[in-house]
Amino acid sequence: MADSAETLVEDARTCYHCGEPVPEHAPWSLEIGECRYRLCCPGCEAVAHAIVDGGLASYYRFRTALPERPRQRHDIHAEQWSLFDDPGLQSRFVQGDDSSAHTTLAVDGITCAACAWLIEHRLNALEGVIGSAVDLTHHRLRLEWEPHRIALSRLLAELAAIGYPSRPFEPDEAQQRLQRESHRQMRRLIVAALGMMQALMFSLPFYLAGDAGLDADFDRLFHWLALALTTPVVLYAAQPFFQQAWRDLRARSLGMDVPVSLAIGSAYLASAWAVVSGQGEVYFDSVSMFTFFLLFGRHLEARARRRGGAAGNALAELLPVSATRLDDDGESRLLPASELRAGDRVLVKPGHVVPADGVIESGASSLDESTMTGETQPVARCVGDAVTGGSQNIESPLTLRITHAGRDTRVAGILDLTDRAFASRPRIALKSARLAHHFVLQVLLIAAVVALAWWFIAPDRAFWVTLSVLVVTCPCALALATPTALTAAHGRLHRRGALLTRADALEALDGIDRVIFDKTGTLTTGEMRLIDTRTLEDDDPRYLCAIAAALESHSEHPIARAFHPYRQPDVVADDVTRQAGAGLEGRIAGTRWRLGRPDFAASPAPAPPDDGHWLLLAENDRPRAWFALEDRLRDDADTTLATLRLAGIEVELLSGDAEPRVRALAEQLGIDDWQAAMSPEDKLARLRHHQARGERVAMVGDGVNDVPILAGADVAFAMNGTTDLARTRADVILLTPRLQRVADAIGIARATQRVIRQNLGWALFYNLLALPLAACGLVPPWLAAIGMSLSSLVVVGNALRLARPGSFRHLITPVSS
Known part of the structure; x- marks a missing residue:
């Protein structure tokens, strides 16, 4: 020990x-x-x-x-x-079992998209690795493997061997590490900027002197001063390029830092030799300028990624490090929040953050949930209400009973789903990554051909023309085109209250033709209220309500919450089973009871009293009571459907409710395509029918009965407060109760694909234009450095428009526009 x-x-x-x-x-x-x-x-x-x-x-x-x-x-x-x-x-950082395990690691040494490609390419080639994906925003690695086939130690050793040592991800430590890396990046940028300005100052007299040249003493002095000022730029500021190039070569891959390092290193060595020997051209200004612009471009890219992923960072740091736990005698004790367990009672003072998920036992206050839901207005909470860890208490002290702590909290679940979204790459991102890496090989081959051609045309210019080709065609813009846009879009969606759990969801949303909505809990709030009870025999209504509440206590459907106030501790249901879309069956005191649709609860099925939302309670097929429930339409349901129709998207309603209620809601919202009394199998068949016609369909639902159709849809939306099973099948989870986020997600997806296509088009156009000019000797190295940097800045700036509030104001536009 x-x-x-x-x-x-x-x-x-x-x-x-x-x-x-x-x-x-x-x-x-x-x-x-x-x-x-x-x-x-x-x-x-x-x-x-x-x-x-x-x-x-x-x-x-x-x-x-x-x-x-x-x-x-x-x-x-x-x-x-x-x-x-x-x-x-x-057990502290790995989830899963012997067949499949996954974890999130913090990775050192990541500088750009090429690092992500190298890590994923190396790990995914190992037998026993199910998948790996790097989150460039937070320098995290989502890793999934089969423990019986490959050990975690082997994976960590493999990462260390290629120059990326990793450790279990911890938000506080990771944030400090990112800050240290940001400070190092800024110091390198400052060194490169100072070196570039001073090198240009000593190179300017040569350009101004023209053919006459400078005095020999000044010529030699300025060259030595430029060498002294450029050396720290190359050895310190440009160090990440050489390190990454070495990693690429060790891993037998060609990343974009290989031609970058060749350009910087060869230009510096050739210029240094010219100074020492007194023969040849000197391009220290081009070396320092190229290094500065590359670092500046990567600095902007990193800022874009950090800003786009700010919501994810905020979530990772949302839970406080300490909490005030109340003992059985009411005494309070401060302890680390990580030591809280389900069942503990905690005190949350005004201005403090809720340390875990729980239920309010005493007190009433307003809570700020904006970081998780995107809603800026505080929400009122009182005794009996559930609160989410990470919410900030605003007004009055609250006493909570913890229901979920640590890895079981909603915040932890959201982070896990966010990591899951990066466990795969969108097809367009994979294509652009492959294009960038193939382009590097082509650039090196073209540079070799250009060098050979100019060796015969003008040997004294061969080196510098080849250098210009390497610099001007550096595929930085091509590599940045897709990941920067995707990161900005993810951050924009999260701030709007929509969480992507699958990387391909953005691409799939861009092509959606039809959106199918469930009714209860989707188009309506799902906050059901029991407004009438009609007994069919001489029974106590309170007892029959308790029977119904005992059955519904085994359900996660929104209807179950309507019966929660009527539960009695001595009325307990056993052997409860659920028939999706029909109702519940169980035994109470040895008697079989059913609650749900009339044709499910009793045979023959009696007619309901009127056109309201009625559930039938039956004992051994004998009707005993009718329960009338009331639900409320979501405030933004009509505007959401109108926005989707404006975009040329068909809207459909599929519900398991009775026809009169579904028809009334469809008429209220102007929905022409609707179906009532649909079982989950019927809904799935309807979905397959549309897909067979070539339509791409999104489904918006919230309950267990929606799971089959959510799994079968091209894109699945899960409403705020959805069941855990529905959440696992969803591609997009709405963190806010606003239905408008469905239209927002489709609009942002369309804008993102448009920006990606613009970025890729610009990057290819620039390279196709600049390459022949550089190969013909018309672009000097210093101009090549500026052109390459401006190309990257155009791509990053265009992608950043996705993250700015107010940009793409009309996100959803008709498909004909």
Whole structure:
């Protein structure tokens, strides 16, 4: 057992990580809090730091056995990661079972889309890996694998081997790491900017002197000064390009940093040789300018990704680090929020953030849920209402009973669904990535041909013309065209209250021809109220309401909430089964009861009292009571349908309710295509009918009975507050009760595809125009650097329009426009 973390063990003779003897004067150590612990080798040091940096320092307090020590000190790839195969440690950050497991890792060293391609390409080629996808916005990796075929340690070792060491994702640590990387990027940009300005200052006299030239002493002085100023630009500011190029070559792939590094490195070395030897051309200004513009373009790209993913970062940091738990005697105690469990009582003071999902036991207040739902107005909550972890209490203190904590909270579920969205790449993103990587090979081949041709035409110009070709055709704009637009669109959708759970959803939404709506809980609010009870025999209405409430307690349908106030603790239903679209059946005190549609509850089915929304309660096929329910139409239902029709999208209503109620709602909303009394099988058949005609169909639903059609639709929308089963089948989850978000999602998807096509068209047009000009020697290296940078900035700026509020104001436009 390891020493307590509260004891300083600077003079310990055994390794704090593995327990092996520590060599005398060993320099390796580990800091936890204010304590420093000695380690025996660099392998233990690497693993220990990975554990602590990943937010898992508590492992050392709770472990019951020491891990094996790496057999060789220089082996820091395979064996140092074996600790992460420990089941106890994996339980903190891995979900799944022996057949399939998934986790989210924080990855170091990511600089651009080429890094994402290399990581995914390398991991997906391993046997036992189901899928991997990099989230460029947050430098996270979503990894899914088969534990019985490949160990997690092997995957971590593979990442480290190609230059991307990874650790379990923890929001606080990841945010600090991203901030450090942002500061390093800014320092490199400043060094490149200063070097570029000074190099240009010393190069300007040569351009102004013309054919006469400068005095030999000034000529040599200015060249040496330019060399001194450009050297830190190349060795420090341009370091990420060389590192990424080396990773690409080690992985036997050609990323866009390969030609970039060739251009920077060869131009610098050739210019430096010209200064030392006194012969040849000097292009230090072009080297520093190329480096600066590349860094500036990537800086803008990173800012766009961070701004587009701000909602995801906010969610990851939404839950507070501490909470005030109330003991049984009412005493309060401050403790880490991670230690909360279901059933705990917590106090949330005004201005504080709710630490976990729960139900209000006492108090009433307004809560700000804008980060999760996109709704800017606070919502009122009182005793009995459910509240979501991450909401901010505004007015009065609340006492909550925790229902879900930690990984079970809604925030954690949303983050998991967000990661799932990045577990695959849209087809258009895959195509553009392949195009960019094939383009790199073609650029290198063309550069070689140009160099050979100019060697015979004008040997003194061959090198600099080839350099211009490498610079001007750098496929940065091509690589940025799709991921920047997708990131901006994801952020815009999240701020509007729509969460994508599948990467292809945006592309699929762009081509939707028809939207099918469910009725209860979709076009209506789903907040059912029991407004009338009519007994058919001389029975106590309260008892029959309790019978119905006992049956509905086993359901997640919106109807169940209408009976919740009538539950009695001594009336309990057993063996409850649900027939989707029909009703519930169960046993109470040994008697079989049914609640639902008349033809399901009793045979023969009696006629309802009138045209309202009636449920029949029957005992052993004998009708006992009618229950009248009332639902309210969503405020924005009519405007949502009008917006969809304006866009040329057909609208249809499929409901399991009786014909009179469905007809009345369809007439109220002006829906011509509607079907009533539809079972889930009937709905799915109707969906298949439309798809067989070549239509692409979206389905909007909220309940268990909608699961089959949600799974079969081209795009599935799940309403706010939907069942867990429906959520797993959805491609888009609405985080707000506003139905208008369906139209917003389709509009943003159309705008995104339009921007992607514009970006790809511009990138290809620029390269096809610039390449022959550079190959003919008409574009000097400094102009090539400016042209390449401007091309990338055009792509990034165009994509950023998707993230700006107010842009694409009329997101949905008729298909003919």
